[in-house]
Amino acid sequence: MVLRATEFFSKEGASACDPATESAFFSALKMRNGTFKFTQPCRFSELERLIQPFVKERSGSLQEVLDIGVSTGVTTVxxxxxxRSNGASAKVxxxxLxxxxxxxxxxxxxxxxxDSEGWPLQYDFRGIVVRxxxxxxxxxxxxxxxRLLARWLLRARARALIAAGSSEVVQMTTRLLSNDGDILFVENDIMKRAPAFAGRFDFIRAANILNLNYFGERQINEAVANIRSYLRGPGALLLxxxxxxxxxNAGTLFELLPSGTFQILKxxxxxxxxxxQILRSRP
Known part of the structure; x- marks a missing residue:
């Protein structure tokens, strides 16, 4: 049974939430770009074990970390x-999107x-969830x-009410794992460079977002250029x-060199x- 959004995002919903309930809620939300809002936990445990020596070695210098394409943020937590368990007290x-x-x-x-553009993610009609x-x-x-007619009517209505400030803003992020304030969730499009991120991060993770089945090579190159601009400088890590x-998991841990290019660590x-594409990328 899928919870109504008003239930899920309430204080009572947070205290009563369990993995199955959260999974059912988020997996029923289809975003404007056709993706579903769902992330399975513990997907990167093996990968984290393999990169652990590099993290421990640099733990003192990892001040700010960027995690890109986090969906609900389960794996970010x-x-x-x-x-933290490897000595890095980084702000994440x-x-x-x-x-x-x-x-x-x-x-x-x-x-x-x-969503922020009024795109309907869930209808609650007389207490009944409608897809x-x-x-x-x-x-x-x-x-x-x-469904098309309802979307056309309700998107316009929702967008107008959102613009007028007549809505309750919520974040589509996990409610299962504790967040002690060291994680800040931000809407961002990896294809659009964010000036506020420039030269800021000691470690960037891009997991399950940059793949050739979803993006063309030109878009991949643009994303890599944006990511490189967000790294603090030589020695910064990219996973x-x-x-x-x-x-x-199939992945690569890179280190940024003084030349602005990348080398493979693992x-x-x-x-x-x-x-x-990452190895041949140039500043």
Whole structure:
């Protein structure tokens, strides 16, 4: 059973939340770009064990860490705990394209959970959760017609109420793991350079975001250039990895050189699929 957004984001919902409940809630939310808001825990435990010596060696210099494409942030909290357990008291910035959402009371007995542009993520009609996104079966049953009409009407309504400040802002991040304030969740598009991140981070992790099935080579090159501009300087670390269907990780740990290029420190599971693009990237 999927919780209503007003239940899930309430104080009572946070205290009563369990892994199955949170998984059911987030996995039912389809973002504007077609992705679902869900992250499985403990996906990077083996990878963290393999890069542990490099983290321990640099623990004193890891002041700020950037985690890119975090979805709900489950693995970010795990990553922060991993860093802390190895002597690094770093501030972690966790970014994703979709972090903030709005609970909008569109009309009496109809509440909408929407992103910042008003895109509907969940309908709550008289206490019943209704899916706003269209699946293939809907085209056969013609159920896509009312869903499209509802999206058109309610997106405009939600966007107007959000702009007027008549919504409750929430963050689509995990409520299961404790966050002692060392993690800040920020909406950010990796394809758009963020001046506030320039030259700031000692360690950047890009997990399950930069892959050639989703992005073209030009976009990958742009993302890598942005990431390099966010690193503090020579000696800073970059970890790029991807989890396959068997839950095995293929990634590469890089170090930034004084020349502005990267060298490989550790290859895991055959290495990152964009390793070539990173190694030939130039400032």
């Amino acid at each position: 795990e990553f922060a705990n991993f860093l 910035i966790a970014t994703d 979709f972090i903030n959402a709005h609970i909008v009371h569109a009309w009496p007995q109809l509440t909408v959970l929407a 706003p996104w269209i699946r293939r079966l809907d085209y056969l049953t013609l159920a896509f017609v009312p 790029v990895t991807r989890t396959n269907n068997a839950r095995r 290859r895991i599971g055959g290495g990152s699929e964009i390793e070539r």
